[in-house]
Amino acid sequence: MSTTEPLTVIEPDGGVNGYDPGLTEDELLHCYRSMLAVRLFDELCLKLQRSGRIGFSIPNEGIEATQVGAASALRKSDWIFPSYRDFGMALYHGVSPVEMMHNMFGNAADSAKGRQMPVHFSFVEPIRFYSISSPIGTHIPQAVGAAYAAKLRGEDTVMLASFGDGGTSSLGFHSGLNFAAVWKAPVVFLCQNNGYAISCTVEEQTASDGFAIKAQAYGMPGVVVDGNDLFAVRKVVSEAVERARTGGGPTLVEAKTFRMGGHSTSDDPRSYVPAELFESWRAKDPIPRFEKYLAGAGLLTSDTRANLEKEVRAEIQDAARQAEATAKPGLETIFSDVYATLPEHLRRQGQEAFDLAARKGDAAAGGGEFPL
Amino acid sequence: MSTTEPLTVIEPDGGVNGYDPGLTEDELLHCYRSMLAVRLFDELCLKLQRSGRIGFSIPNEGIEATQVGAASALRKSDWIFPSYRDFGMALYHGVSPVEMMHNMFGNAADSAKGRQMPVHFSFVEPIRFYSISSPIGTHIPQAVGAAYAAKLRGEDTVMLASFGDGGTSSLGFHSGLNFAAVWKAPVVFLCQNNGYAISCTVEEQTASDGFAIKAQAYGMPGVVVDGNDLFAVRKVVSEAVERARTGGGPTLVEAKTFRMGGHSTSDDPRSYVPAELFESWRAKDPIPRFEKYLAGAGLLTSDTRANLEKEVRAEIQDAARQAEATAKPGLETIFSDVYATLPEHLRRQGQEAFDLAARKGDAAAGGGEFPL
Amino acid sequence: MPTLTLLQAINDGLKTSMREDDSVLLFGEDVGKKGGVFLVSEGIQAEFGKERCFDSPLSEDGIIGTAIGMAMNGLRPIAEIQFQDFIFPAFDQIVSEAAKLRYRSGGQYTAPMVIRTPYGGGIRGGLYHSQSGEAYFCHTPGLKVVVPSTPHDAKGLLIASIQDPDPVLFLEPKALYRAVKGEVPEGSYTVDLTSLRVVREGEGVTVFCYGAMVPVCEAAAKEAEKNGIDCHIVDLRTLYPLDEEGVIEAAKRTGRVVVVHEAPRFCGYGGEISAMIAESAIEYMEAPIRRVTGFDTPFPNTLEHHYLPDKRRVLDAVEFVHNY
């Protein structure tokens, strides 16, 4: 089974043709709020980066519905194996903007202790949002292994592994999907086809007819969905999650969407993305599209929208302020977490680092003693 | 495009339903002789290994038609990127048994200078039979690169990359097929599905419906063929070669066959292959099957067959005798061919090795001087 | 105490761990029905079932990638790589992922797992069934690297590796699988993962070695003794993290040092040992620090006996530093 025409639910006029998302009003508004939060978080990060207050960020504009729609199909006991362009899934599940901002600033409160680049989040609460790694695709077989563990113990946990169109060329895609299908592991593979892998077009990436069809190579179902349509993504991912949860094995979902920004704040897409493409996709912006639905359902007015935006913006700005005011990680964090317990040679090297910092008069040295 | 029912040409009674192989009588007999040579070469190697005269060999029984049928679709200007279970392709194209035996004995006349394990052949004449590597699948993207080079220069060379069912799980399979399709590179991928990867069954290897279907993931045609049917293999590979030669890009061919022996001389398949499987496949032996066709076409009698077998056997025995009598590689071959020119540190290490050998009274030291 | 080969001791260690702890499982190419190409895992599938001992598709990237996922979700996977030479397709998963997961997640996610793989020469395996890649992994913070040379250590180090909270590469000297025998305690015991083993005490020359080079060095020491040279042999056995103080002490003890391994010399593990001594104990050295290693070439086949360090080469070096 594999489809090539993307499933769509939300029509241009906001109608959904009788589709029932199975969400309460609050839940619907939470989806909306989450998409908005992604957009505003991004906006602020771009400013922070441009003004040199953070080093780097990754824009998500255009992809919000894919992230939130997919996340909404999961339980808190499920795991997310995200790409670096997926933090909307964490927001949806209740990770607070300030926890994310700690990472953007790489400070002492960052769960990664300032060791990773910005946007390389890691959370275990309120949902397992797996530590993002820069190497593309490595998390795919890892999700499969984690799924195998759950299955072996008879748990009904499902793993969602998310990656880009470029990610399908990675080694992890091939081994991950193959192992998952052979083991009938409870995993949903979400390929976010956003048109580009940095500057590489989809045609330069693969000669196949889209990405869902790649499921055939592994003997699992492949489904294409309109990635700018929150409900369509929710529907397709929910079905895949259900299949996984009930022992039906993995599914590959391709969400067709578009990256409206650069690859990252270090990238200028104008050198390789034709302007027309931006224009045509702007018309499909997932946020106004969902607003139309909400307005039609009587859940959103321009007033409530404005208030919500103000509230979210304030929360995010406050998060940034807090994170910026938080101290840098202690010098000893260079040496901790390499192993569960500190080996002797790292103790020595740590003490050297403290000695040196002390001699330089660097405040990082504290009292000069390596504290671990 | 992808088929799941294997194409067959030679019927149980030896009929071919009007199929025209486009081969002269001599050529047909050459195909037959090549299959026979593989079988007899194998037989002798097994004996040599069991008696400790060579260290290792890899049986090909049952796979001869795939090897020879595929090889017969190539020109001498094409390249073969073989697996270790493919030397029938070299034999077909005129590599002599003695050249192969030099490799089996790892002697001074071995083109790999005794550096590789047995059956890791490398030839450039009369056809490019690419140096076999133990790591599975690495040669697949290499074939694609070599094809790109040919295409860039406007040559009409075609590359045949051959690998096993297990090989489809390798990294090289994924990257190789993907790059080939994007580049429309002139390559034919031949997956020899012989039922096992050492002891791993096809079901443990992949959940897909056979291997040809994996072509879909890359946007290339996939075809299944009866691998014990010389003409069927020849037909399907010839079509794929023609497509590649005329700019139509790559094809994945799956030849369904069966490994009638162990994985290698170090392996006892009885611990994991059900006896019935051997029996049922024995009935499909590609050699008697082709004999039936030849007999029907008036090209083979039991006399000519017996004579041919005697002749080939003698040639192979003679080859082994020659190879066994050939000296071991010179001690300096440990150090040559690491780089195009010998670096200083290897000159020093080479001299050390000669000094030591001389002190041990080892004849390998020759005059004691490192000769490079 | 039963007397076992190295191979039997590993098999015993695997079974002991799997009996002790339900979360331990073993997978890789051909480890199930066949029991591994060397038969190290013989009888394991039969005893523990297909869910805890099974064959994987032919992808080392997949084996290690999924093992990491199992490990972070509560299992204690033992992933077998059929030959160390075939570990490189998984290099990214090992070096970028297993080794760095705890660090990059601030300890939120971890990968307690063992990668078992036979390494080294001596079986006429040529370029791709003979390599000793320990140096690649010992340059990778976050990994532990272990190489047993006796049945006792093989079982004890293996159990310790399985219980360890960090990823451990467990290199098995395949040349010794059936070549060494020794007493092995029944039941569970561990050998510390940062500890040296003094193979033989001596005052003349300190010889550092590990894995299949240990018996070679022992043989050389016996020869040397005849010439009045008294070797102090240290089996490094836990290559990373290493008991560096133990190394320095052993070096100071004699002031004369030889380091032996099979892998190529340049940027090999032996270089670290020499460098460590040159950094912390150079004033104790009474002779150059000599390395006896594989040559800086790929691994040959027919001539492997000239490539691998042997008794004669070790003895030469021992005599050289002794008489310096």
Next chain:
Amino acid sequence: MPTLTLLQAINDGLKTSMREDDSVLLFGEDVGKKGGVFLVSEGIQAEFGKERCFDSPLSEDGIIGTAIGMAMNGLRPIAEIQFQDFIFPAFDQIVSEAAKLRYRSGGQYTAPMVIRTPYGGGIRGGLYHSQSGEAYFCHTPGLKVVVPSTPHDAKGLLIASIQDPDPVLFLEPKALYRAVKGEVPEGSYTVDLTSLRVVREGEGVTVFCYGAMVPVCEAAAKEAEKNGIDCHIVDLRTLYPLDEEGVIEAAKRTGRVVVVHEAPRFCGYGGEISAMIAESAIEYMEAPIRRVTGFDTPFPNTLEHHYLPDKRRVLDAVEFVHNY
């Protein structure tokens, strides 16, 4: 002579080679339309067309695997790996294939190719955009490993690498891309692939370094000079094969040695330099051989300035060995 940055010199080297020789081509992720994430290949697709400069799918295994195939069939591919941290998916192709092809085929097949990749810290790249993996490759016979530190060397070494009959890993110190400028001859020239560069002559302490550590060592030497310590700085630049005699000579010259690199210390490249000296010139050493390196941890982000060797750390070591 024009004055160019290191980045411009590499761009110039690429264009010069591609003009000179039709069989040279450049490919990798984002090297075409975009000109590379650092813009090293700016203007190359425009000048040489899409057949000789193009973007590849996101697979380092595919990039290196196909490059090997191109190389064996008459082309001179330059394969870019976007960051050295992402070379590991291609480790098998590099270590098992490119490095061993000539050897295993008795010279019948060869892989004359260049793998270009930016390496090293200093750009706040954290674990995966900062690493220095040279030691992994310098332990791999069959490869050559080159690291320029000046625009002149970058161009000359790059052209030599492209012309070389063997596979060359060309590591570009990304921290220096725009940070160093220098005169660069127009047109084609080469710098020998087994040659050291004496950065500064001195009689007090010998400092070995390469890549982005060269300017750090120069700064330290200036400081040291104020305290009357006269450093002899050697830019190793062609790490493998190395001019070992040149190293030994430079070490003997002062009898006091410091080795500097960014990579972790344990089994790092510096260990080889120390070991080589401890083996061939220990009696000339008047002090311990000190290494100044990255710590034995993954590469951090916020605190990278504490992780990377800096002027102060080099100076400390120089003073230590000088005053010993």
